[in-house]
Amino acid sequence: MSGGRINRRMLLRSAALLTPLAIATPTVSARTSTFKRLDPNSPVARSLLYVEDTREVPKDHPLASRHSPEQKCLNCAQLRGEAGETWRPCPAFAGRLVNVGGWCTIWQGR
Numbered sequence: 212m213s214g215g216r217i218n219r220r221m222l223l224r225s226a227a228l229l230t231p232l233a234i235a236t237p238t239v240s241a242r243t244s245t246f247k248r249l250d251p252n253s254p255v256a257r258s259l260l261y262v263e264d265t266r267e268v269p270k271d272h273p274l275a276s277r278h279s280p281e282q283k284c285l286n287c288a289q290l291r292g293e294a295g296e297t298w299r300p301c302p303a304f305a306g307r308l309v310n311v312g313g314w315c316t317i318w319q320g321r
């Protein structure tokens with residue numbers, strides 16, 4: 212039965228082709244491992260009033276009225292990444308990591 216051998220060969224070739232792909236496909240964690248922490252003093256962070264600690268939102272800032280003490284990155288619908296990590300990606304700040312205890316003006320409840 213040569214058809215059976217061909218199928219086995221095809222399977223082995225497919226497996227040989229897929230194995231490097233599986234190794235080369237990075238996990239979310241690996242993709243974000245090159246991200247740097249967002250600098251709260253950077254223009255983009257300042258424009259959204261990002262702070263690394265939700266308790267440090269300046270009360271006198273015009274955008275501070277959007278803030279309430281229980282809001283933080285950890286309970287924001289925008290937060291991505293792995294549970295348990297202190298610094299995680301957020302699509303509001305592409306390529307950067309935000310502190311799970313932080314906050315910005317586009318906080319969104321889950």
Ligand code: SF4
Pocket residue numbers: 261283284285287288289290301302303309313314315316317318319
């Ligand atoms: S959008 Fe949400 S997770 Fe991202 S920095 Fe603002 S509060 Fe944090």
